[in-house]
Amino acid sequence: MAYTTYVYLILFLGSTFLFYTVFPKKYKWIVLLSASYLYYIAASRLWLVIFILLTTLSVYLSAIWLNRINDLFTSVKKLLDRQQKKEFKEKLLWQKKMVVILMLLINLGALVFLKYYNFFADVLNFALFDFLNIHIPMLKLFLPLGISFYTLQAISYVIDVYRGKYKADRNFGRVALFLTFFPTIVEGPIARYDQVAHQLYEGHSFHYENLTQGTQLILWGMFKKIVIADRANMLVNFVFGDYLKFSGISVVFAIIFYTIQLYTEFSGAMDIVRGSAQIFSVHLPDNFKQPFFAKSINEFWQRWHITLGAWLRDYVFYSVSLSNPFKKFNHFVRNHCNEYLSKLLPATTALFFVWICNGLWHGASMKYVMYGMYYYIIMVIGMFMEPVFYKVKNALHINKETRYFHIFQVLRTVLIVNIGMLIFRADTLSSAFHMFISCFDNFNFDISVLAHLGLSVNDIMVVLIGTIVVFIVGLFKEKGIEIRKSIAKWNIVPRWTFYIVGLFVVIIFGAYGRGYDIVSFIYAQF
């Protein structure tokens, strides 16, 4: 039950909203929880619900266990002297760690086994077969819907309780709803417990503005997904599916179209998701902040899939940085290296774990590992070369604050991101490499080849005009202007005309129905 289907938009979302509206405030959360489980079963297989139930139960109990340990310390500490307090605290800390490790074993264990078992078995077979003559068998495994998303949410909740950010929730329904809320279950955003759990549980009365604004956001998401992304997909599939036949500007176009496709599809999905939640007066965190206006790769990743980046920062980067072995390493570097290295080595080492996790999170294959490493290497080069870049800029008298330099930085980032997208989309690493090289084969600026890449000129025009519209909306956002809010202030006649035109643009120019393939959400596969 994809978010762009009639069954979701008209029947499921519509009826859930009606039930939510008529139920008493106290029981509204039950409507959302029931709808979320119904969605999960309808979009997946009945028995796969076991995994999300197991996750819910494990994190609920782990968090309460952690609370008990904290409470025990608080109640006993007054009775102990300093030394005893220290010893007791250490003992409890060890217990807390054990609880977290147990929770991680259950949840990460399920994710790693179901998502990565075959990948690691394949790698080990390749590496060890010749030496040990051992063959690890491949398994046919089902991946529970949304496991990559709800597992991260579950872990963040328990670690936050472990770190004392907030107390464990004794309300099982609230924890269950936080993990299964139907708009976020397939593709995120990876929300935090303190951001959404209370909003989901408290129950909101009918709110006209939230209903209309949520619907507008869904329409905007539909425009991005079915007018632009699904149409661009045809050209992308045409070239990537038979890449050996293409070279030069054809490949460049295909890469650019894929970047357009992935951005409009994922950000469009997030608009539909956030719009769906807003109808229930639930405000979800944003996952995108005009990423193609970023001036560096670091900034790009602060604007693209924001909730994943923030999760990796808070639960991988900080966890690695604050771990005892890493502290020792830090100490060693500080004693044995110069200031330049002692500043960069620890940061780049911790970042390595972030990017390997980022790559692997996207998929169980070497391609995704390399995708993560690609960005990691670029960032590390950027960090190590910073003094050199600084000197070059000074020598050439480049003013970093000029508009031209900003445009150069944005274009440079876009170029790097497009190469990353090539790795992401190509079937294998070798095909990505082949396509990259073929960009320089027979290269010329003959854009007429566009008409022979599986998409009619009319369709290409729709993709390009749609992309320009998305760009302009982004440009306004960058300047702090929310077009949606501006339109909301218009008179009813121009305002409704605008909305109706928007709706008919989606209906008429949507790439759906006969002649177009149904394109599954790319991030739903992760």
Next chain:
Amino acid sequence: MEEKVDMKKHILNISKIVIFLSICAFLLVYISPIFVPKNNSNQSGIKYENARGFYGENKNTVDVLAIGNSDLYSAMNPLQIWNEQGYTSYVCAEPQQSIFAAYYMLKEVLTCQKPKVVILEVDELFSKNEAEDIDEAINNALKYAFPLFEYHSRWKDLTVNDFQDRDPDYKTRMESKGYIFHNNIKSNPDGFKYLAKNRNASITQTTQMYLKKFIDLAHDHGAEVMFVWFPSATTATTKRHESVQRLSKSLNIPFIDFNIDQFDTGFDWQTDTRDGGNHLNYSGASKITKFLGQYLKENYELTDHRDNPKYVQWNKDYQTFMKKNKLHY
């Protein structure tokens, strides 16, 4: 007092929503005719013109109507039935047709034809899951109510004529009467082993609901319904046969399954399929059609029109079909 203000506000807001949706519905009705193809041909924008050739037949002249997916247009040849039995039939089959599309197809056919028998190709009763079926049902209902959803892609081909002349003129006749000729052989070496395969044999509630609507619609127009499953090595199984059998018994609808019983037609998977078992070729269609034509003649009151001058075009179409495909007659 505050509650009263709140209630007033709610009523005003709900009224706004109703008015907005009404305007959208009105515009959908108003705009749709612009996008509807003005002729029932491929060039005009009809995707599967073979299935829509019934418009071109003289009004109320089709005796037997068959609705289904690609298995049907590969297996049933109305011109052969005409030549052998003398009554008329038409195949309204589209690739991957669903029961929901079939229901609206039947509704459309009944606007210009009054068949005595309606055959439903039951291969299309097996779908993925309930959610997808509901989606497909809504999709087809929307397309029927607002054809813009079906023909929206015609924005590329719109001409001034589409805006001026809003009424379609569907008169194009299809010589083949919906059958699609294929003469090549790619045998299915495993024969009927496919029947033992383990495929989902349940029929969703939504499909069953639309099946009943389909039958009621046919009955309301005086037509009898019959279920047929043509040989299909890629979808049919014994368990699926049993599911349809149970349904046909409960609905009191006759059911012939050529996968289970070939009725001495001489059907042979070695020679009678064009793609390894998915679809029949002309040889397979001839054998199956021969039996089906005879069966219908024996079990329903169908008139032989071969000597009726009103049906002379059918004789011409038969000859053209045979000549065009270099077949002996």
